[in-house]
Amino acid sequence: MWIFEIKNTHLLTLFTTFILLQELDPTYQQLFRDISEAVSEIGQEIHVIGGFVRDYYLRRLPSDDDCDIDFVTVGSGIRAAEAVAAKLGTRKIATYRRFGTAQVTLGRFSLEFVGARKESYRPDSRKPAVEDGTLEDDQYRRDFTINALSWSLNPQNFGVLNDPFNGLRDLQNHIIRTPVDPEQTFRDDPLRMMRAIRFASQLHFSIAPETKQAIGKMDSRLEIISKERIIDELNKIVMCDQPSSGFILLNETGLLAQFFPELCDLQGVEEIHGLRHKDNFHHTLKVLDNVAMVSDNLWLRWAAIMHDIAKPATKRFEPKHGWTFHGHDALGSHMVPRLFRRLGLPLDERMRYVKKLVRLHLRPIALATEEVTDSAIRRLIFEAGDTLEDLMILCRADITSKNYQKIRQFLRNFDFVEKRIAEVEETDRIRNWQPPVDGNEIMEICGIGPGPEIGRIKSAIEEAILDGTIPNTREAAIDYLHSLTEKVQQRPQAENRATGKKKAKNTSNSRKPSHNKPSGNHT
Numbered sequence: 001m002w003i004f005e006i007k008n009t010h011l012l013t014l015f016t017t018f019i020l021l022q023e024l025d026p027t028y029q030q031l032f033r034d035i036s037e038a039v040s041e042i043g044q045e046i047h048v049i050g051g052f053v054r055d056y057y058l059r060r061l062p063s064d065d066d067c068d069i070d071f072v073t074v075g076s077g078i079r080a081a082e083a084v085a086a087k088l089g090t091r092k093i094a095t096y097r098r099f100g101t102a103q104v105t106l107g108r109f110s111l112e113f114v115g116a117r118k119e120s121y122r123p124d125s126r127k128p129a130v131e132d133g134t135l136e137d138d139q140y141r142r143d144f145t146i147n148a149l150s151w152s153l154n155p156q157n158f159g160v161l162n163d164p165f166n167g168l169r170d171l172q173n174h175i176i177r178t179p180v181d182p183e184q185t186f187r188d189d190p191l192r193m194m195r196a197i198r199f200a201s202q203l204h205f206s207i208a209p210e211t212k213q214a215i216g217k218m219d220s221r222l223e224i225i226s227k228e229r230i231i232d233e234l235n236k237i238v239m240c241d242q243p244s245s246g247f248i249l250l251n252e253t254g255l256l257a258q259f260f261p262e263l264c265d266l267q268g269v270e271e272i273h274g275l276r277h278k279d280n281f282h283h284t285l286k287v288l289d290n291v292a293m294v295s296d297n298l299w300l301r302w303a304a305i306m307h308d309i310a311k312p313a314t315k316r317f318e319p320k321h322g323w324t325f326h327g328h329d330a331l332g333s334h335m336v337p338r339l340f341r342r343l344g345l346p347l348d349e350r351m352r353y354v355k356k357l358v359r360l361h362l363r364p365i366a367l368a369t370e371e372v373t374d375s376a377i378r379r380l381i382f383e384a385g386d387t388l389e390d391l392m393i394l395c396r397a398d399i400t401s402k403n404y405q406k407i408r409q410f411l412r413n414f415d416f417v418e419k420r421i422a423e424v425e426e427t428d429r430i431r432n433w434q435p436p437v438d439g440n441e442i443m444e445i446c447g448i449g450p451g452p453e454i455g456r457i458k459s460a461i462e463e464a465i466l467d468g469t470i471p472n473t474r475e476a477a478i479d480y481l482h483s484l485t486e487k488v489q490q491r492p493q494a495e496n497r498a499t500g501k502k503k504a505k506n507t508s509n510s511r512k513p514s515h516n517k518p519s520g521n522h523t
Contacts, residue, residue: 024056031109035071036153038087044075047135047162049150050142057149057171058203068110072138072150078102081113117141136164143185143192144199145170145177174205182214190221193255194233201237201246212253219254227344230259234343238301243292244285251281262339263305265312270323277323280311283400290397299350300390303357304397306336333359356387357394364395367420368413377424378466392418435461436477445478446485457484 032048039046050070055061073080078095081102085093092105104111118133118141135150142148145167152160161168165179176196178185186193193215200207207215222230237246247263250256257264266281288304295301310332311325318324336355340347363380384391392414399410437445439454446457461477463469470476 025061031106032153034087035084035111036155036158038083039073039080039153040155042075042079042083044073044080045135046071046073046080046153047150048153049138050147053149053151053161054146054167054171057168064108066108066110068112071111071113071153072116072135073113074116074135076100077113077115080115081111084111084113135162139164140180142179143189143195145179146199148179170208174203175208176200176203176205177208177211178214182208182211183218186214186218186221190218191225191229191233193218193222193253194225194230197246197249197253197255198233198236200249201240201243204242204245207249212249215253215255219258222255222258227259227342231344234259235298238288238305239296239298241292242289243301244289247285247288260343262309262312262335266308270315270317272317273319275317275322277315278400280308284308286400287394287397290400291393294397295390295393297390299353300357300393302345303354303361303390303394306332306339306354306358307361307394307398308332309335309339309358329359329362353387356384357391360384360387360391361394361398364392364417365410365413367417372417372420373468374424375467377420378468381421381425382466388421436472436474437461437481441478442481445481457481460484 035046048069049072052061052067052069061067071080077100078097081093081095081104085091085104088104088106090104090106093102094105095102099114100117101112101114104113116133116135116138118131118137139148139150139162145165147167148163148165149167150162152158152162165177170177176199178192178196196207196211196215199205237243237250240246247256251264251267263281263284266284267279268281269276269279284305284307287307288301291301291304308325308328310328314325314328314331316324316326333355336358337347337351339345340351340354345351360380360383363383367376367380381388396411396414399407401407401410435458437458439450439458442454442457443449446453448454461470461480464480465472465477470480
Protein backbone atom coordinates (compact mmCIF):
# COMPACT_ATOMS: atom_id res chain seq x y z
CA MET A 1 0.00 0.00 0.00
CA TRP A 2 1.22 3.49 -0.91
CA ILE A 3 1.26 5.35 2.41
CA PHE A 4 2.89 8.76 2.78
CA GLU A 5 4.77 9.58 5.95
CA ILE A 6 4.37 13.01 7.54
CA LYS A 7 7.47 15.09 8.08
CA ASN A 8 5.64 17.36 10.55
CA THR A 9 5.19 14.76 13.30
CA HIS A 10 2.86 16.97 15.37
CA LEU A 11 0.33 16.66 12.55
CA LEU A 12 0.43 12.86 12.53
CA THR A 13 -2.58 12.39 14.80
CA LEU A 14 -4.55 15.13 13.02
CA PHE A 15 -3.76 13.68 9.62
CA THR A 16 -4.57 10.06 10.40
CA THR A 17 -7.91 10.99 11.96
CA PHE A 18 -8.78 13.45 9.20
CA ILE A 19 -8.03 11.42 6.10
CA LEU A 20 -7.84 7.66 5.85
CA LEU A 21 -5.27 7.32 3.10
CA GLN A 22 -6.26 5.01 0.32
CA GLU A 23 -3.94 3.23 -2.02
CA LEU A 24 -2.67 5.48 -4.79
CA ASP A 25 -3.52 4.23 -8.27
CA PRO A 26 -0.75 1.86 -9.52
CA THR A 27 -0.38 3.99 -12.65
CA TYR A 28 0.70 6.95 -10.52
CA GLN A 29 2.96 4.78 -8.37
CA GLN A 30 4.87 3.49 -11.41
CA LEU A 31 5.06 6.95 -12.96
CA PHE A 32 6.54 8.45 -9.79
CA ARG A 33 9.09 5.65 -9.43
CA ASP A 34 10.22 6.12 -13.04
CA ILE A 35 10.57 9.87 -12.47
CA SER A 36 12.47 9.25 -9.22
CA GLU A 37 14.97 6.98 -10.98
CA ALA A 38 15.42 9.32 -13.96
CA VAL A 39 16.11 12.44 -11.91
CA SER A 40 18.27 10.73 -9.27
CA GLU A 41 20.52 9.50 -12.08
CA ILE A 42 21.39 13.12 -12.95
CA GLY A 43 22.03 13.98 -9.29
CA GLN A 44 19.03 16.24 -8.62
CA GLU A 45 16.28 16.24 -6.01
CA ILE A 46 12.70 15.92 -7.25
CA HIS A 47 9.35 16.54 -5.52
CA VAL A 48 5.67 16.44 -6.51
CA ILE A 49 4.11 19.74 -5.46
CA GLY A 50 0.92 21.75 -5.60
CA GLY A 51 -2.46 20.80 -6.99
CA PHE A 52 -1.94 17.06 -7.41
CA VAL A 53 -0.92 16.62 -3.77
CA ARG A 54 -3.77 18.84 -2.59
CA ASP A 55 -6.34 16.99 -4.70
CA TYR A 56 -5.08 13.61 -3.51
CA TYR A 57 -5.94 14.48 0.08
CA LEU A 58 -9.26 15.97 -1.06
CA ARG A 59 -9.91 12.78 -3.06
CA ARG A 60 -10.39 14.83 -6.21
CA LEU A 61 -7.81 13.18 -8.48
CA PRO A 62 -9.09 12.59 -12.00
CA SER A 63 -9.65 8.96 -12.89
CA ASP A 64 -9.66 8.97 -16.69
CA ASP A 65 -9.47 12.66 -17.60
CA ASP A 66 -6.34 14.62 -18.47
CA CYS A 67 -4.10 15.04 -15.44
CA ASP A 68 -1.60 17.85 -14.78
CA ILE A 69 1.18 17.16 -12.28
CA ASP A 70 3.75 19.74 -11.16
CA PHE A 71 7.28 18.81 -10.09
CA VAL A 72 9.95 20.98 -8.50
CA THR A 73 13.58 19.96 -8.70
CA VAL A 74 16.61 21.40 -6.94
CA GLY A 75 18.56 22.11 -10.10
CA SER A 76 17.55 22.51 -13.74
CA GLY A 77 13.90 21.91 -14.51
CA ILE A 78 14.68 21.48 -18.21
CA ARG A 79 17.41 18.92 -17.53
CA ALA A 80 15.09 16.96 -15.22
CA ALA A 81 12.34 16.97 -17.89
CA GLU A 82 14.76 15.72 -20.55
CA ALA A 83 15.88 12.87 -18.29
CA VAL A 84 12.27 11.92 -17.54
CA ALA A 85 11.25 12.04 -21.21
CA ALA A 86 14.12 9.71 -22.09
CA LYS A 87 13.18 7.33 -19.27
CA LEU A 88 9.50 7.27 -20.28
CA GLY A 89 10.31 6.92 -23.99
CA THR A 90 8.43 9.99 -25.17
CA ARG A 91 9.55 12.77 -27.50
CA LYS A 92 6.71 15.06 -26.50
CA ILE A 93 8.67 17.63 -24.55
CA ALA A 94 8.28 21.41 -24.68
CA THR A 95 10.99 23.57 -23.13
CA TYR A 96 10.68 27.20 -22.05
CA ARG A 97 14.27 28.25 -21.48
CA ARG A 98 13.35 31.83 -20.67
CA PHE A 99 11.43 30.58 -17.62
CA GLY A 100 13.54 27.52 -16.88
CA THR A 101 10.56 25.17 -17.19
CA ALA A 102 9.67 22.20 -19.38
CA GLN A 103 6.58 20.09 -20.01
CA VAL A 104 6.53 16.38 -20.81
CA THR A 105 3.37 14.83 -22.26
CA LEU A 106 2.69 11.14 -21.76
CA GLY A 107 -0.78 9.96 -22.71
CA ARG A 108 -3.26 11.77 -20.49
CA PHE A 109 -0.50 13.09 -18.23
CA SER A 110 0.97 16.57 -18.56
CA LEU A 111 4.12 16.72 -16.40
CA GLU A 112 5.57 20.16 -15.72
CA PHE A 113 9.08 20.56 -14.30
CA VAL A 114 10.53 23.71 -12.77
CA GLY A 115 13.73 24.37 -10.90
CA ALA A 116 13.33 25.40 -7.24
CA ARG A 117 13.67 29.17 -7.04
CA LYS A 118 13.41 32.35 -5.06
CA GLU A 119 11.38 35.25 -6.43
CA SER A 120 11.31 39.00 -5.86
CA TYR A 121 8.87 41.46 -7.42
CA ARG A 122 8.76 45.11 -8.49
CA PRO A 123 5.67 47.05 -7.37
CA ASP A 124 4.51 47.73 -10.95
CA SER A 125 4.80 44.18 -12.28
CA ARG A 126 3.81 40.60 -11.48
CA LYS A 127 6.89 39.33 -13.35
CA PRO A 128 9.46 38.33 -10.72
CA ALA A 129 13.23 38.45 -10.63
CA VAL A 130 14.25 34.81 -10.19
CA GLU A 131 17.25 33.06 -8.68
CA ASP A 132 17.98 29.43 -7.87
CA GLY A 133 16.73 28.20 -4.49
CA THR A 134 15.89 25.24 -2.30
CA LEU A 135 12.63 23.31 -1.90
CA GLU A 136 11.81 25.51 1.11
CA ASP A 137 12.43 28.67 -0.96
CA ASP A 138 10.08 27.35 -3.61
CA GLN A 139 7.36 26.55 -1.10
CA TYR A 140 7.59 30.07 0.32
CA ARG A 141 6.71 31.53 -3.08
CA ARG A 142 3.53 29.44 -3.41
CA ASP A 143 0.18 31.23 -3.30
CA PHE A 144 -1.65 29.26 -0.58
CA THR A 145 -0.77 26.78 2.15
CA ILE A 146 -2.84 24.03 0.53
CA ASN A 147 -0.81 24.45 -2.68
CA ALA A 148 2.56 24.29 -0.91
CA LEU A 149 2.21 20.61 0.04
CA SER A 150 4.86 18.38 -1.53
CA TRP A 151 5.93 14.73 -1.67
CA SER A 152 9.56 13.70 -1.98
CA LEU A 153 10.37 11.34 -4.84
CA ASN A 154 14.01 10.98 -3.77
CA PRO A 155 15.31 7.47 -2.93
CA GLN A 156 16.39 8.38 0.62
CA ASN A 157 12.92 9.65 1.69
CA PHE A 158 10.58 8.53 -1.09
CA GLY A 159 6.95 9.34 -0.28
CA VAL A 160 7.56 11.76 2.61
CA LEU A 161 5.11 14.64 2.84
CA ASN A 162 6.58 18.10 3.44
CA ASP A 163 4.03 20.54 4.88
CA PRO A 164 5.84 23.62 6.22
CA PHE A 165 2.73 25.83 6.52
CA ASN A 166 0.17 23.40 7.99
CA GLY A 167 -1.63 23.04 4.69
CA LEU A 168 -3.20 19.77 5.83
CA ARG A 169 -4.78 21.55 8.77
CA ASP A 170 -6.20 24.17 6.40
CA LEU A 171 -7.55 21.38 4.19
CA GLN A 172 -9.29 19.90 7.22
CA ASN A 173 -10.73 23.27 8.23
CA HIS A 174 -11.64 24.26 4.65
CA ILE A 175 -9.52 27.41 4.78
CA ILE A 176 -7.74 29.38 2.05
CA ARG A 177 -4.68 31.00 3.63
CA THR A 178 -1.43 32.43 2.28
CA PRO A 179 1.82 30.80 3.46
CA VAL A 180 3.37 34.15 4.36
CA ASP A 181 2.07 37.69 5.01
CA PRO A 182 -1.00 38.00 2.73
CA GLU A 183 -0.33 41.61 1.82
CA GLN A 184 3.12 40.66 0.61
CA THR A 185 1.68 37.67 -1.27
CA PHE A 186 -0.87 39.85 -3.09
CA ARG A 187 1.54 42.72 -3.60
CA ASP A 188 3.90 40.32 -5.37
CA ASP A 189 1.19 38.87 -7.61
CA PRO A 190 -2.28 40.48 -7.42
CA LEU A 191 -3.80 37.72 -9.53
CA ARG A 192 -3.55 35.56 -6.41
CA MET A 193 -6.50 37.55 -5.00
CA MET A 194 -8.69 36.23 -7.82
CA ARG A 195 -7.24 32.76 -7.32
CA ALA A 196 -8.08 32.83 -3.61
CA ILE A 197 -11.73 33.46 -4.42
CA ARG A 198 -11.71 30.92 -7.23
CA PHE A 199 -10.33 28.17 -4.95
CA ALA A 200 -12.79 29.10 -2.21
CA SER A 201 -15.63 28.80 -4.74
CA GLN A 202 -14.46 25.56 -6.32
CA LEU A 203 -13.68 23.80 -3.04
CA HIS A 204 -16.45 25.37 -0.92
CA PHE A 205 -13.78 26.74 1.43
CA SER A 206 -13.75 30.00 3.32
CA ILE A 207 -10.96 32.56 3.15
CA ALA A 208 -8.97 33.17 6.36
CA PRO A 209 -9.98 36.54 7.90
CA GLU A 210 -6.50 38.09 7.58
CA THR A 211 -6.26 36.88 3.97
CA LYS A 212 -9.69 38.26 3.06
CA GLN A 213 -8.90 41.55 4.79
CA ALA A 214 -5.69 41.85 2.77
CA ILE A 215 -7.62 41.33 -0.48
CA GLY A 216 -9.94 44.19 0.45
CA LYS A 217 -6.96 46.38 1.21
CA MET A 218 -5.04 45.45 -1.96
CA ASP A 219 -7.97 45.34 -4.41
CA SER A 220 -6.67 48.24 -6.53
CA ARG A 221 -3.49 46.24 -7.26
CA LEU A 222 -5.60 44.27 -9.72
CA GLU A 223 -5.10 47.11 -12.21
CA ILE A 224 -1.68 45.74 -13.20
CA ILE A 225 -3.20 42.40 -14.23
CA SER A 226 -4.27 41.91 -17.85
CA LYS A 227 -7.97 41.45 -18.55
CA GLU A 228 -7.18 38.08 -20.14
CA ARG A 229 -5.79 36.77 -16.84
CA ILE A 230 -8.70 38.19 -14.86
CA ILE A 231 -11.39 36.75 -17.14
CA ASP A 232 -9.70 33.34 -17.08
CA GLU A 233 -10.10 33.22 -13.30
CA LEU A 234 -13.59 34.74 -13.47
CA ASN A 235 -14.79 32.10 -15.94
CA LYS A 236 -13.57 29.39 -13.56
CA ILE A 237 -15.70 30.99 -10.86
CA VAL A 238 -18.67 31.18 -13.23
CA MET A 239 -18.28 27.44 -13.90
CA CYS A 240 -18.39 26.47 -10.21
CA ASP A 241 -21.40 24.46 -9.06
CA GLN A 242 -22.54 27.45 -6.96
CA PRO A 243 -20.97 30.47 -8.66
CA SER A 244 -22.85 33.00 -6.52
CA SER A 245 -20.48 32.30 -3.62
CA GLY A 246 -17.55 33.52 -5.71
CA PHE A 247 -19.34 36.67 -6.88
CA ILE A 248 -20.34 37.49 -3.31
CA LEU A 249 -16.68 37.24 -2.24
CA LEU A 250 -15.59 39.33 -5.24
CA ASN A 251 -18.11 41.98 -4.22
CA GLU A 252 -17.29 41.92 -0.50
CA THR A 253 -13.56 42.33 -1.15
CA GLY A 254 -13.99 45.13 -3.70
CA LEU A 255 -12.46 43.14 -6.57
CA LEU A 256 -15.69 43.02 -8.59
CA ALA A 257 -15.88 46.81 -8.76
CA GLN A 258 -12.38 46.88 -10.24
CA PHE A 259 -13.41 45.16 -13.47
CA PHE A 260 -17.22 44.78 -13.54
CA PRO A 261 -18.82 47.84 -11.87
CA GLU A 262 -22.03 47.40 -13.89
CA LEU A 263 -22.79 44.22 -11.95
CA CYS A 264 -22.14 46.03 -8.65
CA ASP A 265 -24.61 48.71 -9.74
CA LEU A 266 -27.42 46.15 -9.50
CA GLN A 267 -27.12 46.21 -5.69
CA GLY A 268 -29.52 47.94 -3.40
CA VAL A 269 -33.22 48.42 -2.76
CA GLU A 270 -35.15 51.68 -3.03
CA GLU A 271 -38.50 52.40 -1.42
CA ILE A 272 -41.05 55.09 -2.27
CA HIS A 273 -44.51 55.28 -0.71
CA GLY A 274 -43.95 51.83 0.80
CA LEU A 275 -43.20 50.25 -2.59
CA ARG A 276 -39.84 48.51 -2.97
CA HIS A 277 -38.07 46.68 -5.79
CA LYS A 278 -35.93 43.58 -5.33
CA ASP A 279 -32.14 43.67 -4.97
CA ASN A 280 -31.23 42.86 -8.54
CA PHE A 281 -27.65 41.91 -7.67
CA HIS A 282 -28.72 39.03 -5.46
CA HIS A 283 -31.55 38.20 -7.87
CA THR A 284 -28.99 37.89 -10.68
CA LEU A 285 -26.79 35.60 -8.59
CA LYS A 286 -29.79 33.41 -7.78
CA VAL A 287 -30.62 33.16 -11.49
CA LEU A 288 -26.99 32.23 -12.15
CA ASP A 289 -27.12 29.47 -9.52
CA ASN A 290 -30.41 28.21 -10.94
CA VAL A 291 -28.86 27.92 -14.40
CA ALA A 292 -25.75 26.25 -12.94
CA MET A 293 -27.94 23.55 -11.40
CA VAL A 294 -29.10 22.37 -14.83
CA SER A 295 -26.45 23.42 -17.36
CA ASP A 296 -22.66 23.47 -17.76
CA ASN A 297 -22.93 25.91 -20.68
CA LEU A 298 -20.56 28.77 -19.82
CA TRP A 299 -22.32 31.20 -22.17
CA LEU A 300 -25.79 30.40 -20.86
CA ARG A 301 -24.39 31.25 -17.42
CA TRP A 302 -23.09 34.53 -18.83
CA ALA A 303 -26.56 35.24 -20.20
CA ALA A 304 -27.85 34.81 -16.64
CA ILE A 305 -25.22 37.30 -15.41
CA MET A 306 -26.15 39.82 -18.11
CA HIS A 307 -29.92 39.38 -18.32
CA ASP A 308 -30.80 42.32 -16.00
CA ILE A 309 -27.62 44.34 -16.47
CA ALA A 310 -29.56 47.36 -17.78
CA LYS A 311 -32.01 47.61 -14.90
CA PRO A 312 -30.18 50.48 -13.16
CA ALA A 313 -30.33 52.54 -16.36
CA THR A 314 -34.04 51.85 -16.93
CA LYS A 315 -35.32 52.06 -13.35
CA ARG A 316 -38.29 54.41 -12.94
CA PHE A 317 -40.93 54.96 -10.28
CA GLU A 318 -44.44 55.45 -11.62
CA PRO A 319 -47.02 56.44 -8.99
CA LYS A 320 -49.72 54.25 -10.51
CA HIS A 321 -47.53 51.19 -11.15
CA GLY A 322 -44.58 51.37 -8.75
CA TRP A 323 -41.07 50.47 -9.87
CA THR A 324 -40.56 49.68 -13.56
CA PHE A 325 -37.61 48.67 -15.72
CA HIS A 326 -39.15 49.09 -19.17
CA GLY A 327 -36.77 48.30 -22.00
CA HIS A 328 -34.04 46.72 -19.85
CA ASP A 329 -34.07 43.67 -22.14
CA ALA A 330 -33.34 45.72 -25.28
CA LEU A 331 -30.83 48.04 -23.61
CA GLY A 332 -29.12 45.11 -21.88
CA SER A 333 -28.74 43.34 -25.21
CA HIS A 334 -27.18 46.51 -26.62
CA MET A 335 -24.71 46.64 -23.71
CA VAL A 336 -23.46 43.05 -24.14
CA PRO A 337 -20.89 43.67 -26.94
CA ARG A 338 -19.32 46.60 -25.08
CA LEU A 339 -19.09 44.66 -21.82
CA PHE A 340 -17.69 41.57 -23.55
CA ARG A 341 -15.04 43.69 -25.23
CA ARG A 342 -13.96 45.39 -22.02
CA LEU A 343 -13.92 42.18 -19.99
CA GLY A 344 -11.87 40.34 -22.61
CA LEU A 345 -14.65 37.91 -23.56
CA PRO A 346 -15.01 36.71 -27.19
CA LEU A 347 -16.83 38.89 -29.71
CA ASP A 348 -17.89 36.03 -31.97
CA GLU A 349 -21.00 33.83 -32.04
CA ARG A 350 -20.72 33.29 -28.27
CA MET A 351 -21.24 37.00 -27.66
CA ARG A 352 -24.13 37.05 -30.14
CA TYR A 353 -25.69 34.07 -28.35
CA VAL A 354 -25.62 35.94 -25.01
CA LYS A 355 -26.91 39.10 -26.66
CA LYS A 356 -29.86 37.24 -28.16
CA LEU A 357 -30.83 35.57 -24.88
CA VAL A 358 -30.70 38.89 -23.01
CA ARG A 359 -32.92 40.49 -25.67
CA LEU A 360 -35.48 37.66 -25.61
CA HIS A 361 -35.52 36.72 -21.93
CA LEU A 362 -38.88 38.45 -21.25
CA ARG A 363 -40.60 37.19 -24.38
CA PRO A 364 -41.82 33.71 -23.32
CA ILE A 365 -43.63 34.83 -20.17
CA ALA A 366 -45.48 37.47 -22.19
CA LEU A 367 -46.93 34.64 -24.30
CA ALA A 368 -48.35 32.71 -21.35
CA THR A 369 -52.00 33.48 -22.04
CA GLU A 370 -54.78 31.40 -23.55
CA GLU A 371 -55.29 34.07 -26.20
CA VAL A 372 -51.72 33.92 -27.54
CA THR A 373 -51.73 33.57 -31.32
CA ASP A 374 -49.81 31.08 -33.43
CA SER A 375 -48.17 34.09 -35.06
CA ALA A 376 -46.64 35.22 -31.75
CA ILE A 377 -45.35 31.72 -31.06
CA ARG A 378 -43.90 31.49 -34.59
CA ARG A 379 -42.04 34.75 -34.09
CA LEU A 380 -40.51 33.53 -30.84
CA ILE A 381 -39.39 30.27 -32.48
CA PHE A 382 -38.04 32.15 -35.49
CA GLU A 383 -36.10 34.72 -33.46
CA ALA A 384 -34.72 32.27 -30.89
CA GLY A 385 -33.71 29.60 -33.41
CA ASP A 386 -31.32 27.05 -31.92
CA THR A 387 -31.19 28.97 -28.63
CA LEU A 388 -34.86 28.28 -27.86
CA GLU A 389 -34.27 25.51 -25.30
CA ASP A 390 -31.56 27.56 -23.57
CA LEU A 391 -33.88 30.58 -23.56
CA MET A 392 -36.51 28.55 -21.72
CA ILE A 393 -33.88 27.39 -19.19
CA LEU A 394 -32.96 31.03 -18.57
CA CYS A 395 -36.61 32.05 -18.22
CA ARG A 396 -37.33 29.32 -15.67
CA ALA A 397 -34.15 30.25 -13.78
CA ASP A 398 -35.38 33.85 -13.67
CA ILE A 399 -38.15 32.84 -11.25
CA THR A 400 -36.68 33.76 -7.87
CA SER A 401 -39.74 34.79 -5.88
CA LYS A 402 -40.02 33.71 -2.23
CA ASN A 403 -43.75 33.24 -2.83
CA TYR A 404 -44.02 29.54 -3.68
CA GLN A 405 -47.55 29.92 -5.01
CA LYS A 406 -46.30 32.54 -7.45
CA ILE A 407 -43.41 30.26 -8.46
CA ARG A 408 -45.81 27.40 -9.20
CA GLN A 409 -47.98 29.72 -11.30
CA PHE A 410 -44.98 30.94 -13.32
CA LEU A 411 -43.83 27.36 -13.91
CA ARG A 412 -47.30 26.40 -15.12
CA ASN A 413 -47.19 29.38 -17.46
CA PHE A 414 -43.89 28.22 -18.93
CA ASP A 415 -45.27 24.69 -19.29
CA PHE A 416 -48.11 26.20 -21.33
CA VAL A 417 -45.71 28.20 -23.54
CA GLU A 418 -43.54 25.12 -24.18
CA LYS A 419 -46.65 23.11 -25.10
CA ARG A 420 -47.71 25.79 -27.59
CA ILE A 421 -44.17 25.94 -29.02
CA ALA A 422 -44.20 22.18 -29.60
CA GLU A 423 -47.60 22.38 -31.31
CA VAL A 424 -46.57 25.18 -33.67
CA GLU A 425 -43.18 23.63 -34.43
CA GLU A 426 -44.79 20.35 -35.39
CA THR A 427 -46.87 21.99 -38.11
CA ASP A 428 -44.79 24.97 -39.25
CA ARG A 429 -41.08 23.95 -39.07
CA ILE A 430 -40.21 27.62 -38.57
CA ARG A 431 -37.03 27.24 -36.51
CA ASN A 432 -33.87 28.43 -38.33
CA TRP A 433 -36.12 29.55 -41.16
CA GLN A 434 -34.52 30.40 -44.51
CA PRO A 435 -36.30 32.38 -47.29
CA PRO A 436 -38.00 29.88 -49.63
CA VAL A 437 -37.19 32.07 -52.66
CA ASP A 438 -33.93 33.84 -53.40
CA GLY A 439 -33.11 37.23 -54.92
CA ASN A 440 -32.63 35.91 -58.45
CA GLU A 441 -36.07 34.29 -58.44
CA ILE A 442 -37.63 37.48 -57.15
CA MET A 443 -36.03 39.54 -59.93
CA GLU A 444 -37.09 37.02 -62.57
CA ILE A 445 -40.72 36.67 -61.42
CA CYS A 446 -41.25 40.36 -60.66
CA GLY A 447 -39.30 41.64 -63.64
CA ILE A 448 -37.13 44.00 -61.63
CA GLY A 449 -33.41 44.57 -61.27
CA PRO A 450 -31.13 44.52 -58.20
CA GLY A 451 -31.95 47.01 -55.47
CA PRO A 452 -33.60 47.54 -52.09
CA GLU A 453 -36.91 46.28 -53.46
CA ILE A 454 -35.56 42.71 -53.25
CA GLY A 455 -35.12 43.04 -49.45
CA ARG A 456 -38.61 44.52 -49.05
CA ILE A 457 -40.14 41.59 -50.94
CA LYS A 458 -38.23 39.04 -48.86
CA SER A 459 -39.49 40.78 -45.71
CA ALA A 460 -43.08 40.70 -47.02
CA ILE A 461 -42.84 36.94 -47.62
CA GLU A 462 -41.32 36.40 -44.17
CA GLU A 463 -44.09 38.43 -42.50
CA ALA A 464 -46.78 36.52 -44.43
CA ILE A 465 -45.39 33.19 -43.20
CA LEU A 466 -44.94 34.35 -39.60
CA ASP A 467 -48.44 35.87 -39.55
CA GLY A 468 -49.88 32.62 -40.89
CA THR A 469 -51.18 34.31 -44.06
CA ILE A 470 -49.45 31.61 -46.12
CA PRO A 471 -47.98 28.21 -45.15
CA ASN A 472 -44.22 27.80 -44.68
CA THR A 473 -43.70 26.12 -48.06
CA ARG A 474 -41.87 27.08 -51.23
CA GLU A 475 -45.01 26.63 -53.36
CA ALA A 476 -47.03 29.00 -51.18
CA ALA A 477 -44.20 31.55 -51.20
CA ILE A 478 -44.00 31.46 -55.04
CA ASP A 479 -47.76 31.95 -55.34
CA TYR A 480 -47.59 34.85 -52.88
CA LEU A 481 -44.71 36.35 -54.85
CA HIS A 482 -46.79 36.27 -58.05
CA SER A 483 -49.56 38.10 -56.19
CA LEU A 484 -47.05 40.83 -55.33
CA THR A 485 -45.75 41.20 -58.86
CA GLU A 486 -48.34 43.71 -60.09
CA LYS A 487 -47.88 45.91 -57.02
CA VAL A 488 -44.09 45.77 -57.37
CA GLN A 489 -44.22 46.76 -61.04
CA GLN A 490 -46.63 49.62 -60.36
CA ARG A 491 -44.51 51.05 -57.55
CA PRO A 492 -41.70 52.50 -59.75
CA GLN A 493 -44.30 54.19 -62.01
CA ALA A 494 -45.95 55.82 -59.00
CA GLU A 495 -42.55 56.86 -57.65
CA ASN A 496 -41.57 58.33 -61.04
CA ARG A 497 -44.80 60.37 -61.18
CA ALA A 498 -44.18 61.67 -57.68
CA THR A 499 -40.59 62.55 -58.55
CA GLY A 500 -41.73 64.37 -61.71
CA LYS A 501 -44.24 66.46 -59.76
CA LYS A 502 -41.58 67.36 -57.21
CA LYS A 503 -39.13 68.46 -59.91
CA ALA A 504 -41.79 70.57 -61.58
CA LYS A 505 -42.63 72.26 -58.30
CA ASN A 506 -38.96 72.98 -57.60
CA THR A 507 -38.54 74.46 -61.08
CA SER A 508 -41.56 76.71 -60.55
CA ASN A 509 -40.24 77.90 -57.22
CA SER A 510 -36.84 78.70 -58.66
CA ARG A 511 -38.42 81.19 -61.07
CA LYS A 512 -40.02 83.26 -58.29
CA PRO A 513 -38.08 86.42 -57.23
CA SER A 514 -36.38 86.21 -53.87
CA HIS A 515 -37.59 88.55 -51.12
CA ASN A 516 -34.94 87.54 -48.62
CA LYS A 517 -33.16 90.43 -46.98
CA PRO A 518 -29.38 90.59 -46.91
CA SER A 519 -27.97 88.97 -43.81
CA GLY A 520 -25.74 91.88 -43.01
CA ASN A 521 -22.78 89.55 -42.37
CA HIS A 522 -20.64 91.10 -45.08
CA THR A 523 -16.91 90.64 -45.02
